[in-house]
Amino acid sequence: MSLLSALLPLLAVYRAGIAAILRQLGRRRRCPPPAERGLPGPAPAFPTQNGKVAIVTGGTKGIGYQTAKHLARLGMHVIIAGNSESEGQEAARKIKEETLTGKVEFLYCDLASMKSIRQFVQQFRAKNCPLHVLVNNAGVMLVPERKTEDGFEEHFGLNYLGHFLLTNLLLDTLKQSGTHSHNARIVTVSSATHYVGKLHLNDLQSRCSYSPHGAYAQSKLALVLFTYRLQHLLTANGSHVTANVVDPGVVNTELYKHVFWVVKVAIWMTAWLFLKTPEEGASTSIYAAVSPEMEGAGGCYLYNEERTKSADIAYDEELQRRLWTESCKLVGISDESSRVP
Numbered sequence: 325m326s327l328l329s330a331l332l333p334l335l336a337v338y339r340a341g342i343a344a345i346l347r348q349l350g351r352r353r354r355c356p357p358p359a360e361r362g363l364p365g366p367a368p369a370f371p372t373q374n375g376k377v378a379i380v381t382g383g384t385k386g387i388g389y390q391t392a393k394h395l396a397r398l399g400m401h402v403i404i405a406g407n408s409e410s411e412g413q414e415a416a417r418k419i420k421e422e423t424l425t426g427k428v429e430f431l432y433c434d435l436a437s438m439k440s441i442r443q444f445v446q447q448f449r450a451k452n453c454p455l456h457v458l459v460n461n462a463g464v465m466l467v468p469e470r471k472t473e474d475g476f477e478e479h480f481g482l483n484y485l486g487h488f489l490l491t492n493l494l495l496d497t498l499k500q501s502g503t504h505s506h507n508a509r510i511v512t513v514s515s516a517t518h519y520v521g522k523l524h525l526n527d528l529q530s531r532c533s534y535s536p537h538g539a540y541a542q543s544k545l546a547l548v549l550f551t552y553r554l555q556h557l558l559t560a561n562g563s564h565v566t567a568n569v570v571d572p573g574v575v576n577t578e579l580y581k582h583v584f585w586v587v588k589v590a591i592w593m594t595a596w597l598f599l600k601t602p603e604e605g606a607s608t609s610i611y612a613a614v615s616p617e618m619e620g621a622g623g624c625y626l627y628n629e630e631r632t633k634s635a636d637i638a639y640d641e642e643l644q645r646r647l648w649t650e651s652c653k654l655v656g657i658s659d660e661s662s663r664v665p
Contacts, residue, residue, distance in 0.1 A: 332538075333537040333541065334537045336541070337540065337541055340516050340519055340520045341516070341574060344573060345574050348600060370398060370616075371614065373456075377455050378392075378395050379402075379403045379405055379448070379457070379494070380392040380402060381406070381461050381462035382462025382463065383412075384412050384414075385602075386575070386602045387461060387605045388459070389602065390602045391609045392415070393423060394606065395457070396425050397423045399425070399427070400457070401453070402427060402429075405462070406433065407433065409430070412432070415430065416429055431448065436474075436476075436482040437472065438485075441493070442489075454500065455501050455508065457511065459511045459613060460512040460513060461513045461609065462482070462483075465479075465540050469534045477530045477534070479542070479543040480528055480530070480539065480542065480543050480546065483544070484550070485651060485654060489657065492655075498510065499564065499565055508564065508566075509565070512568070514544045514547045514569050515571055516574075518547070518634065518635055518638070521538075521543075521545030521635070522542060523549070546647060548638040549638055549643060549644045550648070550651070553645065555622040566618070566622030568612045570608045570612050571626065571627040572600070572606070572609065573604070573608075573628070575600045575601070575604070608626050608627065611629040
């Protein structure tokens with residue numbers, strides 16, 4: 325791989341990150357967080373969600389943990405899906421303590437394994453419970469070149485294909501759980517890096533030339549394309565399910581463990597000023613999952629709890645269709661969308 329082909333994605337991702345940080349800083353100056361204004365810090369009040377069930381992937385730490393905790397606080401039965409039994413059980417225990425609810429549990433699910441995803445869905449179905457909210461939150465960022473057990477490049481395999489398969493396997497339950505007045509909701513976490521992402525349909529596994537920055541951005545763009553195509557299919561079928569994609573902003577989490585050491589030092593020194601806390605980063609996921617303002621609304625890209633425009637390429641319906649068809653082949657499910665224009 326040439327030096328230039330490695331540098332271009334790197335520069336594009338860091339440019340997108342810096343732009344996002346500057347937007348955050350500008351917004352923080354205009355509207356400081358509650359804690360900085362001497363006010364309590366909880367997110368805005370949402371209606372209670374008693375009797376509803378949610379699955380949150382990657383809910384053991386960071387944004388996912390805060391999302392799971394807030395949904396539990398609202399009365400939801402929350403199932404945390406993660407690939408570490410010890411971290412998952414500890415997260416469930418902590419949420420129960422902090423929210424005084426027993427409606428939190430952990431189920432093992434390795435999104436880098438198609439077999440594990442199918443086993444997770446089987447375990448969930450065995451509970452015979454509905455599913456009102458699915459939060460596709462888990463992800464890896466800038467990992468060295470490596471493959472999942474199914475042979476997929478890890479960013480594409482875990483961040484995108486894992487959630488693609490999980491969502492499709494849970495769709496029937498979501499459709500059965502949604503009603504005309506209370507749609508079931510699918511919330512998928514992307515990022516601002518999707519704006520600089522490029523989808524290489526002829527090389528989705530980055531075999532020709534690997535760049536961790538390019539692979540990460542591609543996986544986040546794929547999630548936006550997937551969400552838009554999914555909403556189109558749900559609407560065409562008259563399903564009471566909505567699909568939206570959220571951008572949490574630049575958040576101070578463990579995702580940055582693979583960045584350059586200089587960047588790690590910069591984050592350590594300036595996170596308090598420039599980066600969102602995990603609780604702040606989770607706010608848009610929570611908003612998409614439970615806000616009355618989002619009832620019946622799908623196919624939206626949300627940032628700071630507001631609808632905004634995603635990358636132009638994400639609205640390419642032909643690209644959405646082609647990615648969906650190829651994804652079905654890769655994970656081994658039938659392509660029901662072929663009958664939908």
